Amino acid sequence: MRLGSIVALLALSSAAAPTATATATATSTSTSTSTSTSTSTSTSTSTSTSTSTSTSTQGLHDLVKRRLPSHCHDFLFTLQNASVPTNSTHSALDEYSIATATNGSIAIQGNSLSALATGLRRYLTDVAHVDMYWFIGSRLDQATSPLPRPNGTIHGKSIVPWRYYFNTVTFSYTTPFYDWDDWELQLDWLALHGVNLPLAWVGFEQILLDVFRDIGLADHEITAFFSGPAFQSWNRFGNIQGSWNGTLPLSFISSQFALQKQIVTRMLELGMSPILPAFTGFVPRAITKHYPNATVINGSRWEGFESQYTNTTFLEPSDPLFATLQASVISKQIEYYGNITSFYTLDQYNENDPYSGDLDYLRNVTRGTWQSLKSANPSATWVMQGWLFYSNSDFWTTDRISAYLSGVEEDQDMLVLDLFSESQPQWQRTDSYSGKPWVWNQLHNYGGNMGLYGQMDNITINPIAALHDSPTMVGMGLTPEGQEGNEIMYKLLLDQAWSSTPLDTAQYFHSWTTSRYAGNNSLPEALYTAWQLLRTSAYNNTNLTSNAVPKAIFELAPNITGLVARTGHHPTTIRYDPAVVVTAWQQLLSASDQDARLWNNPAYEHDVADVTRQVLANAFLSTYTSTMATWNATSPQANATLLASGISSLKKLLADLDSVLLALPQFRLDTWLDSARALAPPSNTSNTSTSPLSEYYALDALNQITLWGPTGEINDYASKSWGGLVGQYYLPRWSVFLDYLAATSPADYDAHVARARVKELEMNFQVSGLQVGAGAGAGAGAGPGLEEVKVGGGLNEVVKGDVADALRTLGML
Numbered sequence: 001m002r003l004g005s006i007v008a009l010l011a012l013s014s015a016a017a018p019t020a021t022a023t024a025t026a027t028s029t030s031t032s033t034s035t036s037t038s039t040s041t042s043t044s045t046s047t048s049t050s051t052s053t054s055t056s057t058q059g060l061h062d063l064v065k066r067r068l069p070s071h072c073h074d075f076l077f078t079l080q081n082a083s084v085p086t087n088s089t090h091s092a093l094d095e096y097s098i099a100t101a102t103n104g105s106i107a108i109q110g111n112s113l114s115a116l117a118t119g120l121r122r123y124l125t126d127v128a129h130v131d132m133y134w135f136i137g138s139r140l141d142q143a144t145s146p147l148p149r150p151n152g153t154i155h156g157k158s159i160v161p162w163r164y165y166f167n168t169v170t171f172s173y174t175t176p177f178y179d180w181d182d183w184e185l186q187l188d189w190l191a192l193h194g195v196n197l198p199l200a201w202v203g204f205e206q207i208l209l210d211v212f213r214d215i216g217l218a219d220h221e222i223t224a225f226f227s228g229p230a231f232q233s234w235n236r237f238g239n240i241q242g243s244w245n246g247t248l249p250l251s252f253i254s255s256q257f258a259l260q261k262q263i264v265t266r267m268l269e270l271g272m273s274p275i276l277p278a279f280t281g282f283v284p285r286a287i288t289k290h291y292p293n294a295t296v297i298n299g300s301r302w303e304g305f306e307s308q309y310t311n312t313t314f315l316e317p318s319d320p321l322f323a324t325l326q327a328s329v330i331s332k333q334i335e336y337y338g339n340i341t342s343f344y345t346l347d348q349y350n351e352n353d354p355y356s357g358d359l360d361y362l363r364n365v366t367r368g369t370w371q372s373l374k375s376a377n378p379s380a381t382w383v384m385q386g387w388l389f390y391s392n393s394d395f396w397t398t399d400r401i402s403a404y405l406s407g408v409e410e411d412q413d414m415l416v417l418d419l420f421s422e423s424q425p426q427w428q429r430t431d432s433y434s435g436k437p438w439v440w441n442q443l444h445n446y447g448g449n450m451g452l453y454g455q456m457d458n459i460t461i462n463p464i465a466a467l468h469d470s471p472t473m474v475g476m477g478l479t480p481e482g483q484e485g486n487e488i489m490y491k492l493l494l495d496q497a498w499s500s501t502p503l504d505t506a507q508y509f510h511s512w513t514t515s516r517y518a519g520n521n522s523l524p525e526a527l528y529t530a531w532q533l534l535r536t537s538a539y540n541n542t543n544l545t546s547n548a549v550p551k552a553i554f555e556l557a558p559n560i561t562g563l564v565a566r567t568g569h570h571p572t573t574i575r576y577d578p579a580v581v582v583t584a585w586q587q588l589l590s591a592s593d594q595d596a597r598l599w600n601n602p603a604y605e606h607d608v609a610d611v612t613r614q615v616l617a618n619a620f621l622s623t624y625t626s627t628m629a630t631w632n633a634t635s636p637q638a639n640a641t642l643l644a645s646g647i648s649s650l651k652k653l654l655a656d657l658d659s660v661l662l663a664l665p666q667f668r669l670d671t672w673l674d675s676a677r678a679l680a681p682p683s684n685t686s687n688t689s690t691s692p693l694s695e696y697y698a699l700d701a702l703n704q705i706t707l708w709g710p711t712g713e714i715n716d717y718a719s720k721s722w723g724g725l726v727g728q729y730y731l732p733r734w735s736v737f738l739d740y741l742a743a744t745s746p747a748d749y750d751a752h753v754a755r756a757r758v759k760e761l762e763m764n765f766q767v768s769g770l771q772v773g774a775g776a777g778a779g780a781g782a783g784p785g786l787e788e789v790k791v792g793g794g795l796n797e798v799v800k801g802d803v804a805d806a807l808r809t810l811g812m813l
């Protein structure tokens with residue numbers, strides 16, 4: 001099965017012969033195949049050896065039961081001509097149809113579970129005008145009752161066989177502290193949005209622990225290799241090893257493993273093929289003690305980390321031990337989860353250059369790795385991120401790329417994720433990855449940074465063009481570093497995977513607005529206007545010198561220079577007219593003047609807070625620029641009044657923003673910290689929030705979004721505009737710096753002095769930050785500075801009062 005067969009299968013599309021028909025009605029009361037949620041730490045044998053995704057529609061009925069409990073009997077799902085996707089070549093396109101059955105049921109037919117789930121959402125958004133959302137959750141229960149019936153028949157057909165989701169690092173930036181409720185919501189979201197190929201990294205350390213124990217390593221030798229919960233992704237990539245401020249406990253590993261069993265079971269029930277991890281070659285240092293002859297190399301230093309935390313040991317695929325460990329990793333997963341997938345994620349050179357650039361060597365690495373995978377599971381497909389070819393493009397010349405890819409001698413045994421297709425596509429440069437199947441992905445943001453942003457034209461036009469230009473493009477997907485916001489851009493790409501012509505974004509934003517606010521009652525026109533204004537401004541970036549979510553400059557260490565006009569993938573340049581977003585903000589607010597019930601709508605509250613955040617971030621940027629000019633024009637004494645006014649505006653903007661963000665849990669630091677603390681088993685002391693283990697988890701969570709490393713190795717990379725962080729960290733950091741400027745003339749300015757003061761504050765926050773809202777749980781902030789804010793409410797007052805005042809003072813209203 002080479003290139004020709006993919007083309008043939010793509011062309012064949014729905015012409016597949018009927019192979020299976022399964023019908024179940026929503027009235028079915030049979031209990032589902034739901035997973036046993038044992039929290040056992042054991043590695044005992046598991047479930048079944050069933051292959052790939054289920055052909056029962058029970059998983060969809062269960063989804064309806066979870067999200068639309070009063071409408072369990074309204075839906076009829078029928079699986080027709082079912083074809084179970086098992087590998088990257090199997091390219092039958094998914095199709096569904098929706099109609100009202102003669103008995104009045106909403107009848108959804110499709111040729112796969114993923115097609116049925118996508119059809120269900122199509123009905124929910126287009127007919128019932130409700131949807132599920134990040135941060136807000138399921139709004140499906142807002143549908144009118146009885147549910148509206150479709151008038152005619154609605155058809156849908158995917159344009160690619162695979163809809164992919166997740167970046168390896170999303171498991172650290174977004175999901176490290178997810179509990180099962182969070183995962184259930186996430187997986188329902190994925191299924192309804194048509195995703196059928198998600199990464200499934202959770203709990204992998206249990207597999208490695210068992211594998212390394214089997215070959216004689218001691219537990220302390222293995223856990224010394226693992227990184228903290230918020231940093232596991234880069235350990236899995238071989239960038240870092242070890243955990244600062246404590247060791248990853250075995251209890252964490254086993255509880256994540258229990259979660260993973262639930263996750264993969266649910267993925268299968270919802271028609272998704274999980275992509276499981278494989279053995280990469282990265283091993284604990286102690287391997288050489290037990291296997292002195294093993295061929296290992298020690299990785300280069302990553303991002304300036306002390307060699308203790310990087311310099312990772314890599315076992316060469318040419319060493320026979322590599323194949324042994326690969327077989328062990330794969331077979332343990334089959335033993336624990338069942339023989340459930342043929343997809344394996346495997347990246348060896350993510351921001352780590354190979355030991356040698358010799359073409360023979362590179363070909364040998366992939367060939368050895370590929371052979372190890374195929375002998376462990378003959379049906380294996382190696383899923384690889386194409387990121388390295390972009391991030392380390394100096395090393396990865398065309399020759400090296402093709403040598404490396406040629407080691408996988410069967411093209412169909414590999415699936416490459418073109419990771420950042422909307423801005424830095426690599427598929428043209430690599431000649432469609434030398435003919436390997438590949439997926440067009442939108443990355444969109446780095447480090448879960450927050451800013452309104454989109455390339456709406458690019459993500460609707462370019463994947464369609466790529467599909468025409470590259471015969472081996474077999475999927476479309478999302479690879480966000482963090483699942484941070486701008487949800488409309490992610491939905492747009494996944495919906496584009498079901499339309500062979502570029503979606504009309506004006507119409508798309510209109511429909512989005514209707515279901516966003518569950519608009520069965522008519523919505524104020526101002527809401528539609530607000531979203532159209534955002535569409536033509538923040539969501540219409542076309543200047544790809546800035547190519548991802550912009551970062552607010554107040555999240556960066558203060559400086560007199562270097563903060564504004566940054567480009568690249570952490571840009572600070574704003575590519576639209578900020579006044580348009582102010583107008584959108586006014587339109588949003590005027591909608592609730594017309595219909596005050598919007599203040600009880602969580603989607604509305606979220607959007608008000610989010611757009612306010614952007615308006616204030618933009619105001620900070622322009623105020624910073626003018627204040628710097630004032631300071632720099634002459635001595636601080638000469639311009640004292642003007643300078644003082646600029647400085648006080650900057651501080652006030654941050655204080656106001658903090659109040660806005662504290663009003664909603666999804667925008668609060670303590671929500672993140674408390675979710676980390678909640679991983680600690682309940683201790684016998686009365687207050688679990690102060691047990692050493694819960695503090696280890698919380699510090700790990702805090703460190704990621706601030707210093708990112710024990711001493712600020714990737715400082716502020718994953719910064720967040722969160723209540724508590726803005727007020728207790730960014731504001732003090734700017735205050736100390738601005739107060740220094742107020743007392744120092746440009747001629748006397750000493751960057752070392754300024755930096756030292758800021759740095760001291762940064763280091764101290766690793767301790768004091770844990771107190772921000774500590775122990776408050778949801779809804780009762782008690783940390784420093786939080787008292788004055790009416791938590792969980794008062795958004796209306798803050799936005800229309802303090803925020804509007806501040807903008808008026810700055811002449812922005």
Ligand SMILES: *[C@@H]1O[C@H](CO)[C@@H](O)[C@H](O)[C@H]1NC(C)=O
Binds near residue numbers: 086088089
């Ligand atoms: C992929 O799956 C299809 C359908 O099950 C099968 O016919 C084909 O041989 C498989 N291809 C490979 C390379 O395993």
Ligand SMILES: *[C@@H]1O[C@H](CO)[C@@H](O)[C@H](O)[C@H]1NC(C)=O
Binds near residue numbers: 148149
């Ligand atoms: C069905 O058609 C009627 C009459 O045209 C219309 O009023 C109604 O809104 C339609 N319902 C749906 C769910 O589209």
Ligand SMILES: *[C@@H]1O[C@H](CO)[C@@H](O)[C@H](O)[C@H]1NC(C)=O
Binds near residue numbers: 699711
């Ligand atoms: C965390 O670890 C770093 C580096 O080892 C150390 O400097 C710091 O004091 C530790 N912080 C805490 C809160 O334990």
Ligand SMILES: *[C@@H]1O[C@H](CO)[C@@H](O)[C@H](O)[C@H]1NC(C)=O
Binds near residue numbers: 292293
């Ligand atoms: C390692 O290699 C040396 C020299 O080739 C050999 O004498 C020794 O037996 C080997 N040890 C192991 C554990 O394979």
Ligand SMILES: *[C@@H]1O[C@H](CO)[C@@H](O)[C@H](O)[C@H]1NC(C)=O
Binds near residue numbers: 298311
């Ligand atoms: C990297 O690790 C190896 C083996 O653990 C060690 O021999 C070497 O000195 C380390 N390199 C640095 C720069 O620390």
Ligand SMILES: *[C@@H]1O[C@H](CO)[C@@H](O)[C@H](O)[C@H]1NC(C)=O
Binds near residue numbers: 358360361364
């Ligand atoms: C690559 O593998 C072949 C076959 O095993 C071997 O002869 C050759 O020396 C290897 N080349 C390099 C550079 O490792």
Ligand SMILES: *[C@@H]1O[C@H](CO)[C@@H](O)[C@H](O)[C@H]1NC(C)=O
Binds near residue numbers: 049051334339342379
């Ligand atoms: C897992 O399934 C694949 C085919 O889907 C098969 O080739 C392989 O032998 C199976 N492995 C086990 C251990 O059953």
Ligand SMILES: *[C@@H]1O[C@H](CO)[C@@H](O)[C@H](O)[C@H]1NC(C)=O
Binds near residue numbers: 421422458461544
């Ligand atoms: C999208 O971005 C790619 C890569 O930079 C570029 O080649 C293409 O022209 C862009 N397309 C649109 C529609 O903006």
Ligand SMILES: *[C@@H]1O[C@H](CO)[C@@H](O)[C@H](O)[C@H]1NC(C)=O
Binds near residue numbers: 535537540542
């Ligand atoms: C998006 O921006 C491009 C480039 O500035 C412009 O040509 C296009 O009209 C804009 N689209 C919309 C809908 O505003």
Ligand SMILES: *[C@@H]1O[C@H](CO)[C@@H](O)[C@H](O)[C@H]1NC(C)=O
Binds near residue numbers: 543
């Ligand atoms: C894109 O942005 C860069 C950097 O800010 C700027 O120099 C260039 O003029 C912009 N291009 C267009 C077409 O606006």
Ligand SMILES: *[C@@H]1O[C@H](CO)[C@@H](O)[C@H](O)[C@H]1NC(C)=O
Binds near residue numbers: 561628632
């Ligand atoms: C201050 O002004 C000087 C002279 O015009 C200029 O070189 C420098 O970049 C300015 N610095 C800041 C921080 O604006």
Ligand SMILES: *[C@@H]1O[C@H](CO)[C@@H](O)[C@H](O)[C@H]1NC(C)=O
Binds near residue numbers: 558561562751752
């Ligand atoms: C400002 O940025 C420059 C260039 O990166 C750096 O050398 C300097 O230390 C920074 N100053 C402060 C106060 O952080």
